[in-house]
Amino acid sequence: MSDSTAGHRPGDSDLTGSGSAAGLPPDGNASDGEAGAEETGTAPHRVIGTPPPAQARTLLGTGPAADAGGDGAVAPRELPADPPDLASAKRAERVVVACFIVAMLAGFGFIAAYLIFSVHSVTNVLHSNLALGSTMAIAFLALAVGATIWVRRLMPDVELTEQRKPLRSSPEDRAAFAQTFEEGADASQFTKRPLVRRTLIAATVPVALAPIVLLRDMGPLPGKSLDRTVWRKGLRLLNYGANTPIRPSDFSSPGGMITVVPDGYQDDFDALAKAAVIIIKFGPGQIVYGTKPYPVPGAVVPNWSVNNIVAYSKICTHVGCPAALYEQTTHHILCPCHQSTFDAARGAKVIFGPATRPLPQLPMTTDAEGYLVAQSDFTEPVGPSFWERG
Amino acid sequence: MTRTTARRRHPAAGYAVILLGLVSVGLAYSAITSGSSTSATPPSIALTAQLSQVSQGYAIFKADCSSCHGLLAQGVPGVGPSLIGVGAAAVDFQVSTGRMPSKGPANENVRKPLEISSPAQIHAVAAYIASLGGGPAIPTAAQVSMTGASAGFGQQLFVADCAQCHNFVGAGGALTYGKFAPPLTVSTPTQIYEAMLTGPEAMPVFNNTTITPQEKRDIIAYVVQTRAEPNPGGLSLGRVGPVTEGLVAFLGMLLFMVFAALWITAKHGKAHE
Numbered sequence: 206m207s208d209s210t211a212g213h214r215p216g217d218s219d220l221t222g223s224g225s226a227a228g229l230p231p232d233g234n235a236s237d238g239e240a241g242a243e244e245t246g247t248a249p250h251r252v253i254g255t256p257p258p259a260q261a262r263t264l265l266g267t268g269p270a271a272d273a274g275g276d277g278a279v280a281p282r283e284l285p286a287d288p289p290d291l292a293s294a295k296r297a298e299r300v301v302v303a304c305f306i307v308a309m310l311a312g313f314g315f316i317a318a319y320l321i322f323s324v325h326s327v328t329n330v331l332h333s334n335l336a337l338g339s340t341m342a343i344a345f346l347a348l349a350v351g352a353t354i355w356v357r358r359l360m361p362d363v364e365l366t367e368q369r370k371p372l373r374s375s376p377e378d379r380a381a382f383a384q385t386f387e388e389g390a391d392a393s394q395f396t397k398r399p400l401v402r403r404t405l406i407a408a409t410v411p412v413a414l415a416p417i418v419l420l421r422d423m424g425p426l427p428g429k430s431l432d433r434t435v436w437r438k439g440l441r442l443l444n445y446g447a448n449t450p451i452r453p454s455d456f457s458s459p460g461g462m463i464t465v466v467p468d469g470y471q472d473d474f475d476a477l478a479k480a481a482v483i484i485i486k487f488g489p490g491q492i493v494y495g496t497k498p499y500p501v502p503g504a505v506v507p508n509w510s511v512n513n514i515v516a517y518s519k520i521c522t523h524v525g526c527p528a529a530l531y532e533q534t535t536h537h538i539l540c541p542c543h544q545s546t547f548d549a550a551r552g553a554k555v556i557f558g559p560a561t562r563p564l565p566q567l568p569m570t571t572d573a574e575g576y577l578v579a580q581s582d583f584t585e586p587v588g589p590s591f592w593e594r595g
Numbered sequence: 596m597t598r599t600t601a602r603r604r605h606p607a608a609g610y611a612v613i614l615l616g617l618v619s620v621g622l623a624y625s626a627i628t629s630g631s632s633t634s635a636t637p638p639s640i641a642l643t644a645q646l647s648q649v650s651q652g653y654a655i656f657k658a659d660c661s662s663c664h665g666l667l668a669q670g671v672p673g674v675g676p677s678l679i680g681v682g683a684a685a686v687d688f689q690v691s692t693g694r695m696p697s698k699g700p701a702n703e704n705v706r707k708p709l710e711i712s713s714p715a716q717i718h719a720v721a722a723y724i725a726s727l728g729g730g731p732a733i734p735t736a737a738q739v740s741m742t743g744a745s746a747g748f749g750q751q752l753f754v755a756d757c758a759q760c761h762n763f764v765g766a767g768g769a770l771t772y773g774k775f776a777p778p779l780t781v782s783t784p785t786q787i788y789e790a791m792l793t794g795p796e797a798m799p800v801f802n803n804t805t806i807t808p809q810e811k812r813d814i815i816a817y818v819v820q821t822r823a824e825p826n827p828g829g830l831s832l833g834r835v836g837p838v839t840e841g842l843v844a845f846l847g848m849l850l851f852m853v854f855a856a857l858w859i860t861a862k863h864g865k866a867h868e
Contacts, residue, residue, distance in 0.1 A: 328825060353859050446752040447810060455804035462799035463806075464755045485799075529759040530770055532797035537771045541759060546771050557771070 285361045297358030304351030311344035431593070432586045434467075434480040436567060441468035442484065442516070442577040450576040451484075453512040459488035460533035464519065467579070479587050481519035482567050483529050483538075484577070485549050489513060491536070493551045504552040509568040511577060516567035517553050520588040521545055523560040538564065561590070645722065652723030655716055659696055668727055674700050681793065682730020683721035688789035690717045692782070703774055704796060706781070731792045738808055739784035741816045749817030752810055756801070764821045766834045770797060780822060784815045 288294040318340055322333035374382075390396055441450045442465040456463065462485050470476040492513060495504025505515055521528040521540040528540035528547065536550040545558030553564035565587050568580035586594055602608065657666065663675030670677030675697075678686070689695040691714070694704035721733060754763065762768050765779030774797055779787060788811055794800035806814070832839040 331825070357859075444805065445755045446748070447807070451805075456802075457804070458794075458800040458802040460794045460800040461802060461805060462756075463801070527759060529756075530768075530776075531799050532770055532774065533794055533799045534797045535771065539771050541768065544771075 283365060284363055288359055288361065294359055297354055301351045301355045301359070304347045304354065308344045308347035308351065311340045311347060314340040315344060427591075427593070431588075431591055433582050434587060435470050435473075435476045436467050436480055436482075436579045436582045438579065438581050439572065440579045441572070442466075442482065442569070442579070443468050443471055445471065445481075452575050453514055453571065453577065454575075456484065456486055456514060456577075457512075459486055459491070459513070461486040462529075462531040462533070464529060465516070465577075479520060481527065482516050483519050483531065484514055484516045484569075485531060485536075487513040487515065487536075487550065491550055495552065504554075505550075506552075506566060506568070509566055509580065511569050511571055514569070514577070515549065516569050516577075517547075517549065517564040518567065518583060518587040520564075521560060522555075522562040522564060522587075523558070523589060525588045528564065648719050648722045649726045650723075651716075652719035652721070655720050656723055660720070663697065663700070668724060678724050679727045680730050681724060683718075683725040683733045684731040684789040685793040685795065686721040686724045687717055687733045688786055688793060688795055690720065692786055694795070706777060731789075734785055734788045734792075734808075739788050739812065739815060741784065741812065741819060744809075744812040744816035746813065746816040746820045748810075749813030749815070752806065753814050753817050756806070757814065760798075762835055764824070764834045765818045766836075768835070779818050782818070784819065787811075787815050787818060 315337060318333065318336035322329060322336055324330045324333050395402055443449060444451055445464040445466045448466075448471045450468070451463075451465065462483055465482050465484050466477055467480050470480060492505050492510065492515065494507045509515075517538070519527050519529050521542065523540065523543055523545045526540050526542035528538055528545065530539035530541055531537070531549065532539070536548055537556070538547040538549050538553060539545070540547075540558065540560065543559050545560035546556050547553040547560070547564050548556050552566060555561065555563060565583045565585050567583055569577055570580050572578045656664075656668065660668075660678075663671060664678050665671050665675070668678040686695075689704070691709070693707040693709050697704050718733065724730070725732065753761075753765075757765075760768055760770065760776035761779055762776075767776050767778035769775050776798070782790070790798060791801040791806060791811055791814070792803070801811075803811075826834075832843060
């Protein structure tokens with residue numbers, strides 16, 4: 206900016222604080238003139254990047270005094286050219302070089318590992334990841350260590366203060382800008398031709414609205430789909446995995462627990478995300494039935510169970526993790542995510558943890574062939590609460 | 596003479612003597628018991644052998660189990676449950692994993708070193724309990740053999756019905772009120788089979804009509820094969836999944852970062868004043 210008056214200046218005189226407003230306006234600034242005179246009179250003419258004369262090798266501490274005097278002083282050197290202990294610096298240099306060489310080798314190692322390891326099996330992928338990850342880690346780490354040692358041992362530890370120029374433009378500049386702006390507005394006809402102006406503004410409206418319209422893709426709203434699952438009357442309960450229907454006589458050992466899925470949906474993971482169920486076999490008299498008719502939270506519905514077998518949704522009512530850690534001694538069903546605990550003998554009533562509703566019970570009966578089937582869908586939504594559930 | 600005295604007075608000498616005594620007693624005991632068990636094994640008539648096994652089992656039961664379970668295995672209220680009808684498989688599982696004899700009714704029974712060490716003795720007690728009334732039998736070697744078992748299908752079953760407590764690779768996990776599902780890393784195929792069949796502790800029962808014997812073999816094959824999976828990272832971290840891995844990464848990296856920050860910003864030598 207001040208090139209017009211002091212084109213030859215090395216440029217570092219601004220840092221010395223010689224003038225608080227040095228060189229901002231192109232002309233008519235007293236301090237700039239003073240600085241220019243000082244520079245042209247005494248500063249050695251040198252190329253940026255080359256070492257200054259030996260007498261200029263002074264630290265910052267002597268700078269302000271020399272500058273304040275303003276008489277015959279060379280531009281003071283602010284940074285030392287060499288670290289104080291040259292022998293120590295030599296050792297540090299070797300360490301830095303070693304680090305950089307290690308980083309280089311590790312970098313080549315990364316490329317080599319990428320080329321050498323094939324990734325066509327799980328085990329190979331694991332080994333490839335190990336090799337790629339460790340070589341890259343070594344490369345970055347060695348680079349960082351080398352750079353840090355370089356900074357700490359070779360570069361000077363000197364504090365510099367840079368004087369800031371005033372941020373406000375000069376009144377002349379401000380007036381000139383305002384004039385240019387107004388002339389431009391007039392010359393562009395923007396103010397004189399309102400039809401053009403208004404149609405331009407109208408043209409930007411749909412562009413601004415488009416992102417809002419695109420939010421529609423987040424829909425459609427779930428509607429009633431969260432309220433029900435694929436369970437329906439007569440659908441058999443399949444032992445998940447083997448996918449075989451279950452007779453109460455097969456599932457006969459008290460303390461038994463098994464995951465079941467609706468017949469026909471054993472491979473439909475979207476459906477199973479809500480329809481997964483565990484059935485639990487109790488000993489005689491272990492189930493605590495509710496005394497009131499349905500619906501009673503925290504009570505087993507008598508005519509929904511078969512031979513002391515009870516079916517509960519496997520989806521936790523807190524945030525929907527699979528809750529199936531069943532303890533046959535305590536009849537607790539534990540959800541592993543947040544430790545919600547349900548009492549399976551009492552209608553999966555919540556006895557601990559953040560869940561607020563019991564696990565829904567699936568109404569069960571047996572069909573003509575004696576297999577366990579659903580009487581209907583769950584009578585309440587399974588899984589975590591949601592906005593529309595009410 | 597003085598050297599011998601000095602050695603005798605060495606601080607470790609007492610421990611060494613006790614260790615020597617324990618080892619010699621243990622060796623003598625195992626020699627006696629193995630002798631008796633081998634003498635009991637070869638039967639001339641099957642029934643006689645069975646009877647003698649039951650009576651031998653009853654002798655062991657009276658000595659080691661009856662204080663909690665009652666002289667006739669009928670159970671002692673508040674101390675030990677009745678063992679009538681639990682079956683040989685339950686006895687074999689509980690004793691062969693060291694869970695029985697228990698440390699007390701209030702304790703959760705965990706795997707510990709065996710107190711009744713010989714399989715023949717355990718089988719004798721199991722035969723005695725089985726003679727009291729039914730229950731699942733100890734599986735044969737063929738029933739737990741992994742030849743022809745499908746570890747892949749076993750994984751499906753394991754994930755559906757076992758992994759929630761025992762973790763995907765059988766590393767175990769926490770249950771309610773301080774109980775926990777044990778890791779399956781040292782369980783023998785027989786013990787896994789018996790556990791599914793009998794439902795020890797809080798574990799649900801998976802009887803043979805729910806999880807068929809063939810499916811049990813598949814599950815065992817998966818559990819056993821998973822142990823041999825490599826850990827290319829070098830450490831398994833217990834294989835309990837992202838929690839430990841995250842913890843190690845978080846704490847380890849945090850520590851590393853803290854030290855790195857300390858090192859980078861530390862004042863060094865004469866350069867600073």
